[in-house]
Amino acid sequence: MSGQKPYRAIMLIDDNEIDNLINQKIIEASNICDYIFTHTGGKSAIEFLKNIEKIAPLTGNQGLPELIFLDIDMPLMDGFQFLDEFETLSPTTKEYCKIVMLTSSINPQDMSRSKKYHYVKKYINKPLSPESLKKLEI
Numbered sequence: 164m165s166g167q168k169p170y171r172a173i174m175l176i177d178d179n180e181i182d183n184l185i186n187q188k189i190i191e192a193s194n195i196c197d198y199i200f201t202h203t204g205g206k207s208a209i210e211f212l213k214n215i216e217k218i219a220p221l222t223g224n225q226g227l228p229e230l231i232f233l234d235i236d237m238p239l240m241d242g243f244q245f246l247d248e249f250e251t252l253s254p255t256t257k258e259y260c261k262i263v264m265l266t267s268s269i270n271p272q273d274m275s276r277s278k279k280y281h282y283v284k285k286y287i288n289k290p291l292s293p294e295s296l297k298k299l300e301i
Contacts (some may be wrong), residue, residue: 174228207247
């Protein structure tokens with residue numbers, strides 16, 4: 164193993180715990196990051212990011228994930244509601260965290276709607292695969 168991993172931390176946001184577990188295993192096997200944070204809802208993920216922002220001046224964004232895989236269809240707060248909340252975070256956080264929509268939705272409206280958010284860098288269909296991870300290049 165040589166060199167540094169491309170990401171320090173990755174966050175998975177999906178209400179399906181089995182999907183989270185499978186995606187976590189695929190990310191671990193690909194050895195592209197040191198930490199994986201999983202959330203089963205957008206609300207807890209936003210709270211997590213807000214808490215990290217509070218300590219960011221001390222840590223220099225240390226706790227923030229560079230990459231967030233976001234599901235669309237979730238109860239309480241769906242992926243688009245998460246993106247609207249994400250909009251309210253600090254410019255530093257929005258610049259640092261790149262979002263990838265990871266969804267089972269094949270609705271073209273979802274894809275075009277996600278493109279309205281400039282920090283959504285990719286839209287990929289579930290399941291996550293080692294190939295789709297390699298092709299990310301974000």
